[in-house]
Amino acid sequence: MRAAVISRQGTPVAPNVQVVDLPEPKPGPGQVLVRTEGSALNQLDLWVGRGLPNLDTTWPFTGGCDGCGTVEAVGTGVESSWVGQRVVLNAAVPVPAPPVPDVTPAGVDLRLIGEHDPGTHAEKFVAPAANVLDIGAADPVEAAAFALVHLTAWRMLVTRAQLQAGQSVLITGIGGGVALALLGICRHLGCTTLVTSRHQWKLDKAIELGADYAVLDRGEDFSREVRGLTGRRGVDVCADSIGKAVHLPCVKSLARGGTFVTCGATTGSDAVTDLTRMFWNQLTFVGSTMGDMDEFRQVISLLGCGALRPVIDKVFDASDAADAYARLESGDQFGKVAIRW
Known part of the structure; x- marks a missing residue:
């Protein structure tokens, strides 16, 4: 499959982005395999490319924490009815803390698809079934551009403030x-x-x-x-x-x-x-950072009914992924930079 990978750490990031062929991922237990129709960039994509402290990234790395597409296969423990559904991703995967005697658990830790694990800037990606929502006939590029920023904004304003x-x-x-x-x-x-x-x-x-x-x-x-x-x-x-x-x-x-x-x-x-x-x-x-699945359902419902829509700066073809990174890195964009797969 084609994937837009960051070949090595460095600044600027865009010159290090290449479209290459990678093996197709396989869904593990509790996961779905999604054929990507749209992905979108975030500042996190640049931070990953520049290198994040305390994160041992293996290069080349496939970024992307916004993605939308159609489920092609499921892992064990996942209902087969997911196959064929168009879904949008919440990339924030909760990591349960192991219980420790006489220690009260702290807040939920998160592992992020596109930061800690390979992301959505590829023809296919895997994610926990618990982290995707069925969005029916919604435009996949628009849904990808909507997801993480609106989840983040919703949690900031409604839940936290x-x-x-x-x-x-x-x-x-x-x-x-x-x-x-x-x-x-x-x-x-x-x-x-x-x-x-x-x-x-x-x-x-x-x-x-x-x-x-x-x-x-x-x-x-x-x-x-x-x-x-x-x-x-x-x-x-x-x-x-x-x-x-x-x-x-x-x-x-x-x-x-x-x-x-x-x-x-x-x-x-x-x-x-x-x-x-x-x-x-x-x-x-x-x-405030990102949001949970309850908040994701709330804000995605507003996309579904047309109450909210993303502002999209430009949509790039997958073959021009490096140009998409360059657009975001320039700071000249107004709205989301997206990739159509």
């Missing part, structure tokens, strides 16, 4: 997949949205998509502008994945009792914060 309809939300770095998913969910919930970007053209596109206010990030403290747009009140929730470069302005943009929720730190994790503002204004800081 406990966003309520009609509240105000600041979304940083509009144009990325997660940021645009956050915008779509906020609009679905009737929230007032403020978005930031370093590029005016991305802000203009976000306004076309329904963002209420746009704030140009000039590399300075934008909190005063956010407060000016909210009657000096600030926002109820700030949803961020940028990290260090914008953390303090985000905190200063929150209203009393507001919530800062983060799913990433692309500009660095060693941010300067304001603890005085945090305790005096009774702010809540929460972390």
